[in-house]
Amino acid sequence: MSRWLRALFAAASLCVASVQAHAAAGQGTHAFVGVDVLPMDRDHRLARQTVVVADGRIIAVGPQDTVEIPADATRIAGEGRVLMPGLAEMHGHVPGGDDPAYVEDTLILYLANGVTLVRNMAGDPSHPALRARIEAGELDGPNLVLASPWLRGEDADAVAREIRAHHAAGFDLLKLGNIPVQAWPRMVETAGQVGMPFAGHIPDGVPLQDALTARQASIDHFDRYVEFLVPPGTDTGERDAGWFGSGWVQWVDRGRIGEAVSRTVAAGTWNVPTLTLVEHMASPESAESMLQWPEMRYVPATERERWRRAKREYAARDTFQPEAAGALVALRRDLLKALHDGGAPIALGSDAPQFFNVPGFSIHREMASMQTAGLTPYEVLVTGTRNAAHALGTPDAFGTIEVGRRADLILLADDPREDLTHVRNPMGVMADGRWWTREVLDARLDRIAERHAD
Numbered sequence: 001m002s003r004w005l006r007a008l009f010a011a012a013s014l015c016v017a018s019v020q021a022h023a024a025a026g027q028g029t030h031a032f033v034g035v036d037v038l039p040m041d042r043d044h045r046l047a048r049q050t051v052v053v054a055d056g057r058i059i060a061v062g063p064q065d066t067v068e069i070p071a072d073a074t075r076i077a078g079e080g081r082v083l084m085p086g087l088a089e090m091h092g093h094v095p096g097g098d099d100p101a102y103v104e105d106t107l108i109l110y111l112a113n114g115v116t117l118v119r120n121m122a123g124d125p126s127h128p129a130l131r132a133r134i135e136a137g138e139l140d141g142p143n144l145v146l147a148s149p150w151l152r153g154e155d156a157d158a159v160a161r162e163i164r165a166h167h168a169a170g171f172d173l174l175k176l177g178n179i180p181v182q183a184w185p186r187m188v189e190t191a192g193q194v195g196m197p198f199a200g201h202i203p204d205g206v207p208l209q210d211a212l213t214a215r216q217a218s219i220d221h222f223d224r225y226v227e228f229l230v231p232p233g234t235d236t237g238e239r240d241a242g243w244f245g246s247g248w249v250q251w252v253d254r255g256r257i258g259e260a261v262s263r264t265v266a267a268g269t270w271n272v273p274t275l276t277l278v279e280h281m282a283s284p285e286s287a288e289s290m291l292q293w294p295e296m297r298y299v300p301a302t303e304r305e306r307w308r309r310a311k312r313e314y315a316a317r318d319t320f321q322p323e324a325a326g327a328l329v330a331l332r333r334d335l336l337k338a339l340h341d342g343g344a345p346i347a348l349g350s351d352a353p354q355f356f357n358v359p360g361f362s363i364h365r366e367m368a369s370m371q372t373a374g375l376t377p378y379e380v381l382v383t384g385t386r387n388a389a390h391a392l393g394t395p396d397a398f399g400t401i402e403v404g405r406r407a408d409l410i411l412l413a414d415d416p417r418e419d420l421t422h423v424r425n426p427m428g429v430m431a432d433g434r435w436w437t438r439e440v441l442d443a444r445l446d447r448i449a450e451r452h453a454d
């Protein structure tokens with residue numbers, strides 16, 4: 001076959017497959033019949049239930065023999081399987097609009113891993129329209145919550161103008177990066193006026209306690225916690241605090257963790273730990289070996305090369321030598337456990353696609369890290385389901401299996417409370433009432449891998 005014919009054939013089969021995927025992804029009425037349900041409202045499992053979904057909502061949940069199945073419902077066999085709410089990636093990224101294929105692939109990678117909501121943590125002007133297309137069923141993807149582009153204003157006036165522009169453009173929350181410390185009070189004031197939460201990093205020069213007092217909605221990556229844990233008055237000399245405090249970790253007083261926890265609880269500020277972000281850069285595993293992980297086949301070569309270079313660059317930093325990097329990893333795990341046990345709210349997030357975090361796949365690595373830190377599998381699953389809805393200020397919208405909740409669901413072969421690996425490779429994924437079978441998702445994954453094959 002000539003190259004030209006092959007290209008034509010590939011284009012034609014792409015069209016057929018995409019029609020099929022979209023046909024499979026219409027809203028409508030579905031019934032999961034005879035399935036065991038993990039509602040995630042508390043730690044229990046309801047045997048042999050039927051769950052009916054219509055127009056994107058859960059409309060009935062009950063014992064199999066008591067729930068009437070609408071005549072037009074698509075029946076999904078649930079016997080011997082487990083249905084739970086879909087997972088939220090509360091610190092994820094969706095690319096900008098200049099490469100539509102990359103954007104669409106990223107959305108599929110999330111869905112294929114059971115991620116039914118992404119809180120996108122760095123906005124692009126294309127994102128509100130992208131979300132509208134997903135909601136209209138024109139594009140396959142998870143529910144999106146949209147942070148604005150990074151705030152970057154050089155002074156308070158500029159920051160205030162940016163906030164109003166992001167609000168008008170339809171973003172849901174503000175992504176905090178490094179605004180000048182002098183602009184902080186005005187940022188807090190303006191965000192309050194337009195009613196947008198602010199989240200992400202804590203700017204340089206703003207101490208943790210000020211972000212908490214200002215009711216920052218979420219602190220991601222445990223930003224500024226290390227600096228708080230170093231006792232005031234410690235002589236840090238000229239040494240930079242480094243990446244998430246790696247340069248100062250040697251001076252941490254663990255006796256201050258209790259105060260960090262109580263201040264966080266009092267503020268009600270969420271933490272999205274993104275443990276894997278630091279663990280991937282601190283691990284002794286070589287970048288070359290990490291790039292052999294199975295999910296790397298879905299990553300463009302340019303991105304893989306960026307990660308490989310980044311790991312080498314971090315390893316050369318004098319504030320990120322193995323001893324400090326290892327101490328930082330251990331501290332972050334202990335901090336997560338202390339915050340969680342102390343009642344501070346935690347939401348699941350891995351920061352995909354940063355540093356070896358392949359969208360969707362990385363949420364499972366993050367969950368494994370959280371379990372290593374001492375959370376039970378059930379507690380980890382709560383951070384990615386019910387807690388996500390609470391973190392977004394919409395506790396009744398999704399995150400549990402109850403009548404009225406948005407139909408964000410994953411169908412599993414086994415109970416993930418016994419083993420978190422059971423939440424990988426769901427047999428089917430429903431986001432906003434649209435249903436994708438494993439078969440459809442795998443076909444899409446195969447095509448993404450083909451595009452990136454060397």
Ligand SMILES: [Zn+2]
Nearest residue numbers: 091121351354
């Ligand atoms: Zn990020």
